[in-house]
Amino acid sequence: MNTLLLASAVVASLAPGIAWADEPVVAPRKVVLDPGHGGSNAGALGSLVLEKNLTLALAELVTTELAELAKAEGLALEVSLTRRADQTLTLRQRSDIANLRGADLFVSLHGNASVSRAQRGFETYVLTPAAVEGIALALRGDQATPRPGTTPQISSVLDDIERGATQWEAADLAVAVQRELRQVRGAAGDRGVRQDAHHVLLGATMPAILVEVGFVDHPQEGRELAEPALQRELARAIARAIMTQLNESPRRSGPTKLAAR
Numbered sequence: 001m002n003t004l005l006l007a008s009a010v011v012a013s014l015a016p017g018i019a020w021a022d023e024p025v026v027a028p029r030k031v032v033l034d035p036g037h038g039g040s041n042a043g044a045l046g047s048l049v050l051e052k053n054l055t056l057a058l059a060e061l062v063t064t065e066l067a068e069l070a071k072a073e074g075l076a077l078e079v080s081l082t083r084r085a086d087q088t089l090t091l092r093q094r095s096d097i098a099n100l101r102g103a104d105l106f107v108s109l110h111g112n113a114s115v116s117r118a119q120r121g122f123e124t125y126v127l128t129p130a131a132v133e134g135i136a137l138a139l140r141g142d143q144a145t146p147r148p149g150t151t152p153q154i155s156s157v158l159d160d161i162e163r164g165a166t167q168w169e170a171a172d173l174a175v176a177v178q179r180e181l182r183q184v185r186g187a188a189g190d191r192g193v194r195q196d197a198h199h200v201l202l203g204a205t206m207p208a209i210l211v212e213v214g215f216v217d218h219p220q221e222g223r224e225l226a227e228p229a230l231q232r233e234l235a236r237a238i239a240r241a242i243m244t245q246l247n248e249s250p251r252r253s254g255p256t257k258l259a260a261r
């Protein structure tokens with residue numbers, strides 16, 4: 001009997017009727033939502049809604065929807081936001097939050113804008129393979145995910161391995177988001193899953209996507225995106241996609257999952 005079991009057996013004998021440590025404890029799945037921009041960085045400027053306000057409203061709504069879906073499925077789920085207020089954060093701070101919380105999925109929420117103000121529609125980004133392999137190297141150094149019992153150098157290598165292994169899951173999640181958004185916004189607005197070297201995704205060691213829900217500066221779409229009813233529908237769609245992916249993806253156990261032995 002190890003010390004933990006011994007300790008729990010002793011406590012159990014003092015206080016019967018409570019569940020103790022020999023029952024398997026299911027760790028909650030973890031999702032980190034990142035409301036894009038914030039504080040001094042307003043993001044795209046719509047006439048009715050600023051991107052930074054839209055993303056925060058969406059993140060809060062997605063949190064509510066996820067809680068309801070998780071409850072219905074009996075899934076233990078922890079959802080956290082990189083910011084809960086109109087706050088300035090660097091891109092690296094956002095992915096660091098996801099890494100330190102040991103998130104299963106990282107979803108950065110954004111609204112779009114175009115020079116012509118004529119573009120509309122929704123798209124979801126994953127990293128390019130070149131970005132995963134190449135630019136990730138530039139983020140190395142003392143910025144590796146802290147892992148107990150490893151050096152920063154080993155942590156950097158483990159970060160790279162995990163980042164590569166997560167790309168299929170990120171692509172699945174991106175496809176699911178586009179599919180769900182199509183149900184709400186129609187197939188005509190589907191700009192597809194795209195690849196780019198978004199820096200907010202580069203720092204993340206779990207499957208990470210960036211969702212552009214629509215163009216805030218388009219005369220009609222901008223007006224629609226300012227409506228709370230549509231925001232709720234978009235949030236519900238994104239939450240459904242996240243739940244689908246959580247149900248299909250392997251469980252992660254946090255930032256030490258590849259800790260050196």
Ligand SMILES: [Zn+2]
Pocket residue numbers: 036037043044051109110111
């Ligand atoms: Zn943005």
